[in-house]
Amino acid sequence: MSEFFxxxxxxxxxxxxxxxFLFLDGLLGERRPNPIKSSTYxxxxxxxxxxxxxxxxxxxxxxxxxxxxxxxxxYLYPWAVLFRRMGVNGFIEVTVFMTLLVVGxxxxxxxxxxxxx
Numbered sequence: 766m767s768e769f770f771x772x773x774x775x776x777x778x779x780x781x782x783x784x785x786f787l788f789l790d791g792l793l794g795e796r797r798p799n800p801i802k803s804s805t806y807x808x809x810x811x812x813x814x815x816x817x818x819x820x821x822x823x824x825x826x827x828x829x830x831x832x833x834x835x836x837x838x839x840y841l842y843p844w845a846v847l848f849r850r851m852g853v854n855g856f857i858e859v860t861v862f863m864t865l866l867v868v869g870x871x872x873x874x875x876x877x878x879x880x881x882x
Contacts, residue, residue: 826878837866 844859
């Protein structure tokens with residue numbers, strides 16, 4: 766338990782410092798709200814329309830597929846770095862992994878998940 770003591774002190778220091786800064790901000794911070802500060806600002810352009818407009822579910826499906834395949838491709842980098850050390854067994858594992866990725870992509874393609882109207 767004594768080996769975790771410095772870690773506990775560091776954790777308490779971080780929590781105390783964060784709480785102290787939040788307390789000081791609430792105590793000393795200026796509060797001058799105005800319509801310009803309260804307006805929505807994004808990318809230097811004025812907002813147009815309602816922020817609560819509905820998006821088609823296809824938008825979210827494409828976004829999820831992008832994240833899914835993007836994150837899975839990240840796993841190929843360590844394999845490429847350690848390719849020679851892993852040998853044939855590593856090659857077979859990555860081949861199975863890539864086959865599953867391609868099958869998933871073909872399935873999404875055939876279901877029309879990648880079609881944009």
